[in-house]
Every structure is written in C-alpha cells, then in structure tokens.
Amino acid sequence: MISTDLIKGSLKTIVLKLLSDEGRMHGYLITQRVEELTHGKIKLTYGALYPILHKLESEKKLVTSQEIYNNRVRIYYSLTPEGTSAVREKIEELNEFINALRWIVEPGKNLSHA
Amino acid sequence: MISTDLIKGSLKTIVLKLLSDEGRMHGYLITQRVEELTHGKIKLTYGALYPILHKLESEKKLVTSQEIYNNRVRIYYSLTPEGTSAVREKIEELNEFINALRWIVEPGKNLSHA
DNA sequence: TCATTATATTTAAGTTTCTTATATATTGCA
C-alpha cells in the first residue's frame, strides 16, 4: 500500500478514468477495480470515494441511475459528455505528472517530453 | 504547470531526492532545480518548501548550516544518514506509485510489477 | 538615480482533500 499522501490528489482522475474505460459502475465496484488494477497498491476508501462521486455529479461530469439488485439499491455512475472531455484533460495532466516525476527520479535518462 | 492537487503529496519526496542527488542545497536553489528538472511542470512555492524543510529537520532527516554569500545569509540543507535511507524508501514508494498510475492510465499494457 | 527583477527566508490564515469512525442494511456461507 502506497502512502496516502502520494495518492491523494490523483483519486478524482482515477475515478473518471475507470468510468471512461468501463462505463456504468457503482461505488463499491469502483473501489474493487482500483485495487485490482493497481495490484493492491492503491485502495480507495468509501470516505474518499463517495464525496468525490457526489462532487463530480454536482459538477455535471457524471449522472446517476438506480437499479435494484438482490433487493438492494445500487447507484450507478456514468460520464456525461462533459465528463468525457474532462477525462481526456485529466489523463493528459496525469501523464505530464508521471513524466515530471520520472525526470526527478531518473534525472540521467533523457525521457520523453510529451 | 500541473494541477497542484496532483503534486501535493510528492513534494517531500522530491526535496529529499534532490538533496540526495546534489548534496548541500539552499531553499531557493531547490525551487529552481525542481522547475528546471521538470521543465516548468512542477513549481515548488516557498510557502510549501520551507515548512517541508523545517519538518524534515525536526525529524532529523536533514541538518542545516549557514553561510554568508554576498552579505546575505544562506541556509544550506543536507541529508543525515537517517535522511539518506529515508530517500531510498521514498523513491521506492514513488516508483510503485508511478507504476500504479500507469496501470490505471494504460490498463491494456502489461507493465512491470517491480 | 530610481525602479524593477532576482535573490533569499519566513510565517499566518484559509482551503481542500482526504482519513477515520460510525451508521445502516442485506446476502450468503459455515
């Protein structure tokens, strides 16, 4: 598990990207997929996730729809067109960030400037 | 310039890594080198930097020494042995983080599990 | 000579973003 300080700022981008790749998802599933995709390195807690989802909804980047599954209400989240273009920008920024970190970590190697 | 949210959690690691690579540095120089190394993508503000330096000093990860240059006091920071081993751990964690982000961004590619 | 930019450090107040803890409720397995 990676220190939470490091992860903090990227959670919103991660949520958007997952919704972009996998379409409709409910909150619980999002936490599971993040853990799966990152081999347990990143764990999204509910206390972090739901406020993020609610905020993204209020920003019109995603919409919700309810579904009953096994007598339980599930709330599905999916991207709006606005959310879809937000993902593109966020991912681009995340790639820049990854590159910037690599320039720090491996200052010798002349890495891509993309 | 990358969104500050993204960068937040990695500033301490960046400072430690720079001191590890370049030895004695004063605060102002650290901000310059970060900007240089990251091609302006990451800017360390003084309001962020000095509290980080002071905290690392109180944690005995670095020590200070003063020097007069052009009638001005410069405060140089350098790693203690404790700081040096902290760098190694932090960099390892940062690499894990970079990989985890790449698993999110490029889920198709089977990237290293290092 | 005067103004501006660069150099250099510091700290206080405020915001954001999470962490931690708690609450609630159903299903399935042992």
Next chain:
DNA sequence: TGCAATATATAAGAAACTTAAATATAATGA
C-alpha cells in the same frame, strides 16, 4: 448464529498545501 462480503453515506478531524504578506540585499537597466 455469527461473520464476511456487499453497498452507501456522512460527520469530525488532520494534514498538506496555497495565498499573501513581510523583510532585506544585489544587480540591472532606463
């Protein structure tokens, strides 16, 4: 019957910044 997994939500508090302001010297250019 009890525990683990499934599923969502929110409140209180901590941490890490951002922004802004204060202070001071040197160098550059108009």
